[in-house]
Amino acid sequence: xxxxxxxxxxxxxxxxxxxxxGLAYNIMYKLITILLAGTVxxxxxxxxxxxxxxxxxxxTARAFLNAITDEVVLKNISITxxxxxxxxGLSMAIGVPLGFLMGFSKIAxxxxxxxxxxxxxxxxxxxxxxxxxxxxxxDGPTIFLITMSGIFPVILNTITGVQNISKDYYxxxxxxxxxxWSILKDIVVPxxxxxxxxxxxxxxxxxxxxxx
Amino acid sequence: xxxxxxxxxxxFINNGETHQVLKDISFTIEEGEFVTLLGPSGCGKTTLLTxxxxxxxxxxxxxxxxxxxxxxxxPDRGFxxxxxxxxxxxxxxENILYPMKQLKVPKAEREKRLEELLKMAQLEGKGSLYPHxxxxxxxxxxxxxxxxxxxxxxxxxxxxxxxxDFQMRKDLQEQLEAMWIKDRTTVIMVTHDxxxxxxxxxxxxxxxxxxxxxxxxxxxxxxxxxxxEGKKYTMYKQQLMDLLGNKTIKKKETIYQVV
Ligand SMILES: Nc1ncnc2c1ncn2[C@@H]1O[C@H](COP(=O)(O)OP(=O)(O)O)[C@@H](O)[C@H]1O
Ligand SMILES: [Mg+2]
Numbered sequence: 001x002x003x004x005x006x007x008x009x010x011x012x013x014x015x016x017x018x019x020x021x022g023l024a025y026n027i028m029y030k031l032i033t034i035l036l037a038g039t040v041x042x043x044x045x046x047x048x049x050x051x052x053x054x055x056x057x058x059x060t061a062r063a064f065l066n067a068i069t070d071e072v073v074l075k076n077i078s079i080t081x082x083x084x085x086x087x088x089g090l091s092m093a094i095g096v097p098l099g100f101l102m103g104f105s106k107i108a109x110x111x112x113x114x115x116x117x118x119x120x121x122x123x124x125x126x127x128x129x130x131x132x133x134x135x136x137x138x139d140g141p142t143i144f145l146i147t148m149s150g151i152f153p154v155i156l157n158t159i160t161g162v163q164n165i166s167k168d169y170y171x172x173x174x175x176x177x178x179x180x181w182s183i184l185k186d187i188v189v190p191x192x193x194x195x196x197x198x199x200x201x202x203x204x205x206x207x208x209x210x211x212x
Numbered sequence: 213x214x215x216x217x218x219x220x221x222x223x224f225i226n227n228g229e230t231h232q233v234l235k236d237i238s239f240t241i242e243e244g245e246f247v248t249l250l251g252p253s254g255c256g257k258t259t260l261l262t263x264x265x266x267x268x269x270x271x272x273x274x275x276x277x278x279x280x281x282x283x284x285x286x287p288d289r290g291f292x293x294x295x296x297x298x299x300x301x302x303x304x305x306e307n308i309l310y311p312m313k314q315l316k317v318p319k320a321e322r323e324k325r326l327e328e329l330l331k332m333a334q335l336e337g338k339g340s341l342y343p344h345x346x347x348x349x350x351x352x353x354x355x356x357x358x359x360x361x362x363x364x365x366x367x368x369x370x371x372x373x374x375x376x377d378f379q380m381r382k383d384l385q386e387q388l389e390a391m392w393i394k395d396r397t398t399v400i401m402v403t404h405d406x407x408x409x410x411x412x413x414x415x416x417x418x419x420x421x422x423x424x425x426x427x428x429x430x431x432x433x434x435x436x437x438x439x440x441e442g443k444k445y446t447m448y449k450q451q452l453m454d455l456l457g458n459k460t461i462k463k464k465e466t467i468y469q470v471v
Contacts, residue, residue: 168297171267174285176311176362186310190301 083139084207087146091203095151096196099158109159120152124210142211149210150203157202161195162188213365213398215241215264219273222259233259234270235424239417241366246392246399248409250452251419257402261368264400265291277365287315290359292369296351298343304354305339311362329357332394334387348376349384356388360395369401373408385411389437406456410448411438418455428455
């Protein structure tokens with residue numbers, strides 16, 4: 001009985017190997033990008049020679065250093081960060097369950113899908129006056145906008161994740177005597193997780209973009 | 213264990229055309245048999261196997277396991293999928309423990325059974341690997357022992373070696389046979405490979421492409437492990453190929469390899 005198997009890396013070996021390599025390359029590529037962009041920027045500002053039109057990278061860096069050591073600016077940054085996290089949390093907390101519901105139920109998908117598609121068309125800035133009326137001036141409107149911009153990618157990716165689960169996984173679990181609860185917890189959630197993460201990443205970056 | 217397949221009929225409608233895949237299929241499987249469903253691609257083997265598993269329902273007829281009618285999938289019928297369907301987010305160990313946890317097998321017993329199964333499949337020490345880290349053969353053996361973990365009455369396998377290349381296939385047939393000799397669970401295996409059917413089975417049920425019927429039900433009482441060059445072995449193969457040839461000669465694509 002011949003077993004012919006290639007060398008197999010343990011999970012740990014594999015992770016260490018790939019992460020180590022990936023990280024070094026990543027840093028290298030990022031440095032190259034920064035250097036290139038910086039050079040172009042510097043040459044452009046030197047030719048223009050006007051701090052108003054285009055300050056040089058060095059002037060900008062100095063201003064940046066001043067800003068991040070300024071208490072007021074730091075306080076504002078932390079306020080923004082809290083808002084982004086709150087909005088992001090809300091879009092996950094609402095989006096993931098909605099995505100599961102719509103992924104499983106055709107009826108829910110048809111009813112909510114139409115509603116969601118029409119809300120999605122509203123430009124994010126069009127919400128501003130309404131939310132100020134609804135939620136007043138404080139944190140409310142900003143968090144609402146962050147939630148609004150993040151929730152759709154979360155919902156859509158969760159739906160895709162649920163719908164793409166192979167029927168074989170369900171059938172396999174059923175031949176193993178799995179309960180409905182276990183199928184949800186041990187099959188559906190882990191199978192959908194990669195797509196939920198894609199949605200979460202999009203929601204996070206859209207959230208940052210919409211605070212400006 | 214006694215499994216009855218009684219007058220099963222099933223048709224599909226494709227592009228408005230009704231296609232009768234299974235027509236009044238009947239046979240009975242006895243305890244400890246290794247039975248192969250052999251037939252050309254598209255003749256309805258998977259359809260029949262999944263009806264036995266309870267993944268889909270027949271239009272007519274019934275499946276009876278130990279005097280009880282089968283209506284849904286259950287742990288009394290283990291299933292090995294053509295693509296294995298191992299849970300990629302679980303390790304080999306977790307994949308195998310999962311069915312036992314569902315059946316509330318006590319922890320000590322679970323661990324004991326796990327070790328036993330890993331040993332049987334020559335996967336000792338591989339328990340902490342994830343499916344994507346396994347070779348094709350290791351995946352296949354993991355899928356088999358996962359299906360055996362809950363001690364099913366009958367093990368259903370849909371072309372368990374279908375995804376493996378020809379050279380590797382013979383090795384894996386031998387490994388699968390060795391596992392079965394230790395375990396002796398009743399097996400129904402689907403294949404389209406005549407040599408595989410003769411090598412593995414006590415009994416071959418030959419299905420026809422044309423009317424969704426059974427062409428032949430052939431016993432193969434040869435001793436194991438079998439000599440693929442042996443006289444009787446070749447005779448059985450020839451017999452099956454003749455039966456298939458007569459019925460499939462009109463269809464140009466013959467997928468059978470004469471080895
Ligand atoms: N869900 C389905 N819908 C429509 N046609 C199907 C379906 N499942 C199988 N068929 C058809 O039934 C026939 C038998 O399929 P299958 O049982 O998979 O064959 P085999 O496993 O022997 O290759 C094929 O012609 C296939 O196209
Ligand atoms: Mg098939």
